[in-house]
Amino acid sequence: MGGDMTASAERLLRVEGLRTSFHTREGVLRAVDDLSFTVDQGRTLGIVGESGSGKSVAMLSLLGLIPMPPGRIEGGRALFGGRDLLRCTARELRRVRGREISMIFQDPMTALNPFMTIGAQLTEPLTVHEGIGRRAARGRAIAALEEVGIQDAEERLRSYPHEFSGGMRQRVMIAMALITRPRLLIADEPTTALDVTVQAQILELIRRLQGELGMAVVLITHDLGVVAAVCEDVVVMYAGRALESASAVGLFAQPRHPYTSALLASLPTLRGRGAELYTIPGMPPDLTEPRAGCPFAPRCEHAAEICGASPVLEETAPGHWTACVRVQRGELPVEALRVAGEDEGLRAP
Amino acid sequence: MDSRAEVGAIDARALLTQAEKGASLWSDAGRRLAKNRLAVAGVVVLACVFVFAAIGPFASPYSYDGQDRENRFAPPSGAHWFGTDNLGRDLLVRTMVGGRVSLMVGLAATAVSLVIGVLYGATAGFVGGRLDQAMMRVVDVLYTLPFTIFAIILVTYSGQSIVLVFVAIGAVEWLTMARIVRGQIMSLREKEFVDAAVVMGLSRRRILLRHLIPNALGPIIVFVTLTVPRVMLLEAFLSYLGLGVQAPMSSWGSLIREGTLAMEEYPWLLIFPSLALSLTLFSLNFLGDGLRDALDPRSSKD
Amino acid sequence: MHMTRYVVRQLASFIPVLFVIITLTFFLVRLAPGGPFSSEKALSAEALAQINAHYNLDAPLWRQYVDYLAGLARGDLGPSMKQPSRSVSEWIAYKFPASLELGLYGLLFALCVGLPAGILAAWRPNTWTDQLPMALAMAGICIPNFVLGPLLVYVFSLRLQWLPVAQWDGFAHKILPAVTLGAVYAAYIARLSRAALLDVLSQDFIRTARAKGLSEPRVVLRHALRGGLQPVVSFLGPAAAGIITGSFVVENIFRVPGLGTEFVKAAMNRDYTMILGTVLFFAVLIMLFNLAVDVVQAWLDPRLRHG
Ligand SMILES: Nc1ncnc2c1ncn2[C@@H]1O[C@H](COP(=O)(O)OP(=O)(O)O)[C@@H](O)[C@H]1O
Numbered sequence: 001m002g003g004d005m006t007a008s009a010e011r012l013l014r015v016e017g018l019r020t021s022f023h024t025r026e027g028v029l030r031a032v033d034d035l036s037f038t039v040d041q042g043r044t045l046g047i048v049g050e051s052g053s054g055k056s057v058a059m060l061s062l063l064g065l066i067p068m069p070p071g072r073i074e075g076g077r078a079l080f081g082g083r084d085l086l087r088c089t090a091r092e093l094r095r096v097r098g099r100e101i102s103m104i105f106q107d108p109m110t111a112l113n114p115f116m117t118i119g120a121q122l123t124e125p126l127t128v129h130e131g132i133g134r135r136a137a138r139g140r141a142i143a144a145l146e147e148v149g150i151q152d153a154e155e156r157l158r159s160y161p162h163e164f165s166g167g168m169r170q171r172v173m174i175a176m177a178l179i180t181r182p183r184l185l186i187a188d189e190p191t192t193a194l195d196v197t198v199q200a201q202i203l204e205l206i207r208r209l210q211g212e213l214g215m216a217v218v219l220i221t222h223d224l225g226v227v228a229a230v231c232e233d234v235v236v237m238y239a240g241r242a243l244e245s246a247s248a249v250g251l252f253a254q255p256r257h258p259y260t261s262a263l264l265a266s267l268p269t270l271r272g273r274g275a276e277l278y279t280i281p282g283m284p285p286d287l288t289e290p291r292a293g294c295p296f297a298p299r300c301e302h303a304a305e306i307c308g309a310s311p312v313l314e315e316t317a318p319g320h321w322t323a324c325v326r327v328q329r330g331e332l333p334v335e336a337l338r339v340a341g342e343d344e345g346l347r348a349p
Numbered sequence: 350m351d352s353r354a355e356v357g358a359i360d361a362r363a364l365l366t367q368a369e370k371g372a373s374l375w376s377d378a379g380r381r382l383a384k385n386r387l388a389v390a391g392v393v394v395l396a397c398v399f400v401f402a403a404i405g406p407f408a409s410p411y412s413y414d415g416q417d418r419e420n421r422f423a424p425p426s427g428a429h430w431f432g433t434d435n436l437g438r439d440l441l442v443r444t445m446v447g448g449r450v451s452l453m454v455g456l457a458a459t460a461v462s463l464v465i466g467v468l469y470g471a472t473a474g475f476v477g478g479r480l481d482q483a484m485m486r487v488v489d490v491l492y493t494l495p496f497t498i499f500a501i502i503l504v505t506y507s508g509q510s511i512v513l514v515f516v517a518i519g520a521v522e523w524l525t526m527a528r529i530v531r532g533q534i535m536s537l538r539e540k541e542f543v544d545a546a547v548v549m550g551l552s553r554r555r556i557l558l559r560h561l562i563p564n565a566l567g568p569i570i571v572f573v574t575l576t577v578p579r580v581m582l583l584e585a586f587l588s589y590l591g592l593g594v595q596a597p598m599s600s601w602g603s604l605i606r607e608g609t610l611a612m613e614e615y616p617w618l619l620i621f622p623s624l625a626l627s628l629t630l631f632s633l634n635f636l637g638d639g640l641r642d643a644l645d646p647r648s649s650k651d
Numbered sequence: 652m653h654m655t656r657y658v659v660r661q662l663a664s665f666i667p668v669l670f671v672i673i674t675l676t677f678f679l680v681r682l683a684p685g686g687p688f689s690s691e692k693a694l695s696a697e698a699l700a701q702i703n704a705h706y707n708l709d710a711p712l713w714r715q716y717v718d719y720l721a722g723l724a725r726g727d728l729g730p731s732m733k734q735p736s737r738s739v740s741e742w743i744a745y746k747f748p749a750s751l752e753l754g755l756y757g758l759l760f761a762l763c764v765g766l767p768a769g770i771l772a773a774w775r776p777n778t779w780t781d782q783l784p785m786a787l788a789m790a791g792i793c794i795p796n797f798v799l800g801p802l803l804v805y806v807f808s809l810r811l812q813w814l815p816v817a818q819w820d821g822f823a824h825k826i827l828p829a830v831t832l833g834a835v836y837a838a839y840i841a842r843l844s845r846a847a848l849l850d851v852l853s854q855d856f857i858r859t860a861r862a863k864g865l866s867e868p869r870v871v872l873r874h875a876l877r878g879g880l881q882p883v884v885s886f887l888g889p890a891a892a893g894i895i896t897g898s899f900v901v902e903n904i905f906r907v908p909g910l911g912t913e914f915v916k917a918a919m920n921r922d923y924t925m926i927l928g929t930v931l932f933f934a935v936l937i938m939l940f941n942l943a944v945d946v947v948q949a950w951l952d953p954r955l956r957h958g
């Protein structure tokens with residue numbers, strides 16, 4: 001990759017210090033606050049966090065899809081293929097969107113245009129980015145539908161979205177996103193709105209296509225189980241920031257941030273059946289309030305005075321980055337973060 | 350899943366506090382309205398028009414039907430600011446008195462439609478079910494009736510009494526009001542914060558008083574401010590056709606009609622009443638739009 | 652097909668509504684004081700009785716009503732009581748074309764001006780390309796057509812002498828009436844399409860379209876416009892009704908020999924049969940237009956096409 005000096009050869013996307021805020025009547029809401037992460041070529045990065053933690057806003061910021069106003073990107077860089085996406089012109093960004101980076105969304109019921117046929121929507125990226133003719137585009141659209149496991153593809157091109165189930169629509173979304181063979185797919189909670197059985201199928205589909213196409217995937221979710229099933233790398237977000245970043249294996253083997261361990265503790269699968277589930281006390285912070293120090297501190301059972309200082313991500317173990325001052329200083333032994341009674345745990349695949 | 354259940358609980362609380370903000374919503378709306386220059390200008394102009402119409406005639410040396418044959422079609426001057434008409438009557442005073450009629454018709458007919466519409470719509474919305482369906486079906490049917498045409502018939506046959514003009518116009522306008530009120534009640538009944546309020550054990554009375562009514566009031570107020578100008582327009586339309594207020598009484602519509610007949614040589618006869626009517630309509634519409642923007646919590650303009 | 656069934660059902664549902672309209676109008680006009688010939692003082696009592704007998708006005712009210720309905724069932728709207736040279740149907744056929752032409756031009760003007768203005772405004776909300784058309788739309792709503800019409804005549808005919816004064820032949824004569832009639836609807840259409848477009852533009856599938864890398868014009872014209880058109884299309888129903896009643900005034904201002912003028916004249920003269928006939932005609936017209944709007948609506952939105 002051309003201009004990016006600091007990146008290793010396989011680095012596809014490098015986001016540094018991204019800050020996005022919304023200027024609303026209630027005040028300035030800092031939805032993403034100094035977020036950094038990287039995505040390597042051909043890998044799957046999971047971004048986990050409670051709803052409202054800024055996952056979607058971060059991804060939309062990269063593609064210039066934040067509604068402005070009220071949104072505003074206040075700072076940061078997003079290096080992709082030698083460009084800084086945050087400083088691209090609208091025209092340059094349009095050539096990235098849907099061609100090099102595709103995105104699929106949480107709710108397949110509303111993400112497709114109800115007034116257009118599936119075929120028209122499916123072929124649109126091709127006509128826009130590759131300028132190919134209608135017939136060729138149609139052929140590719142049929143192939144794309146077959147690729148995501150939709151039968152009678154040729155007939156289905158004439159259907160409208162309301163004639164499909166939710167799972168089918170998400171398949172269509174995936175076909176549409178991948179029809180241009182992008183290098184990066186951003187999937188924003190692609191299974192949250194679907195039935196449990198369908199969820200697994202969609203995840204499996206994404207994983208299969210990733211292997212076949214060799215693209216990188218950013219998978220956004222609030223479900224650690226999904227991360228465990230699909231992702232190789234993980235970033236844990238909270239209140240617009242990254243609190244922990246590691247390989248999935250590393251993270252599940254040994255969380256190195258109190259928030260991550262609390263999240264793991266609240267997963268029902270980690271505990272024996274019938275045991276009372278753990279809930280994190282308190283509520284996520286109001287993002288319009290000015291803040292200092294660790295955003296999780298008010299809810300953290302390990303918080304101390306030192307947590308009033310703002311933590312930054314630091315490598316606390318090889319390949320494992322943590323934004324907890326107490327862990328960084330060695331005051332808080334990571335073994336203490338293991339959930340008592342957890343033995344078998346949840347293993348990364 | 351537990352994390353989701355927790356998030357759900359938080360949402361319910363957030364929604365409730367949002368609804369509890371009812372009172373502050375109004376003061377917020379007031380502040381937003383005060384920042385809307387057009388709406389404020391509308392309020393100021395309206396106040397002036399009210400004073401103009403209500404008090405103005407007392408301050409004038411002329412009366413609305415006092416003829417002065419020596420002074421027919423006098424152009425605007427120090428003695429007659431708006432000039433005089435074909436019978437030498439002072440146009441300023443006639444415009445003021447016409448304003449009384451127009452404003453009165455506007456307010457009274459809107460009040461009529463408000464009462465009918467709110468009662469009808471709220472009943473349908475609250476009772477729901479079959480009755481609601483039947484009542485709304487009636488509204489649908491009435492909607493397809495050419496009401497303006499009925500208003501014309503009614504007014505021509507009523508001996509042009511102003512009271513009947515009110516009734517006719519009120520009867521035209523209540524349908525939309527009923528729909529809006531019903532829609533509000535229905536959607537509010539389904540809103541999550543009502544569920545949340547029920548879950549939190551609030552009494553029905555409290556839900557009604559603190560949540561439903563304050564939240565439904567916004568659209569009704571907006572609709573009223575936008576109905577008044579429409580009604581005034583309809584009255585002016587009828588008077589323009591010669592069907593409304595009869596001479597020597599005046600209303601803005603009848604003055605405009607007289608003005609058009611003579612506009613070639615005596616344009617002021619058209620200009621002043623038209624200005625009065627349009628200015629009032631502008632003010633009411635700006636105020637209505639301003640209120641809507643101020644009361645709509647969704648619109649997130651800075 | 653589903654749509655045909657729908658159309659047939661709607662047409663059938665017109666009948667009771669029309670019945671209500673006829674009944675209401677019939678008794679409204681007859682129960683009110685005065686009659687078609689009561690103001691003609693020159694008539695002797697004898698002559699009056701003769702005329703009343705001629706027009707069946709001496710029969711009991713219920714009898715008149717039944718006879719009228721019977722006539723309707725045969726497609727007969729009766730003779731005009733005050734202008735007996737033609738029957739009511741003939742009057743309608745004679746006077747309606749001018750009204751229709753005026754209405755169509757007015758509607759055309761409203762669409763051709765209102766839609767582009769609304770799209771332009773929604774393009775960049777809260778900039779001058781939004782505020783200017785919206786200010787004009789506000790003016791269109793607040794300046795009634797009986798003010799606008801004379802104003803246009805004053806400026807364009809009397810002062811500038813660009814366009815001829817009231818008359819009704821040739822295209823040049825029809826511009827000012829059409830603009831006067833359509834202005835308010837252009838204003839409403841502009842406001843409606845702006846609001847609807849902004850609403851559609853905030854929906855998820857627009858984000859999908861943008862995420863595909865489409866240009867902004869393509870997003871608006873191809874993805875948003877169709878949804879944004881829906882409220883405009885449903886507005887055309889009431890707009891048509893409004894254009895019909897609006898033409899009462901515009902025909903009056905511009906001396907258009909149309910049906911609106913006839914109707915107002917008939918109402919003032921208590922021309923019972925003429926009032927009833929025109930009300931019925933207008934009502935059918937409005938209903939048919941509303942039905943057409945429904946069909947267009949279904950064509951625009953695939954979700955409405957099938958049951
Ligand atoms: N258009 C917007 N206007 C104002 N606030 C927004 C907007 N979009 C998102 N936010 C706020 O930004 C924060 C992060 O939202 P989001 O990124 O959607 O969270 P999630 O992690 O669930 O995807 C939330 O507090 C949300 O309310």
Ligand SMILES: [Mg+2]
Nearest residue numbers: 055056188189
């Ligand atoms: Mg999200």
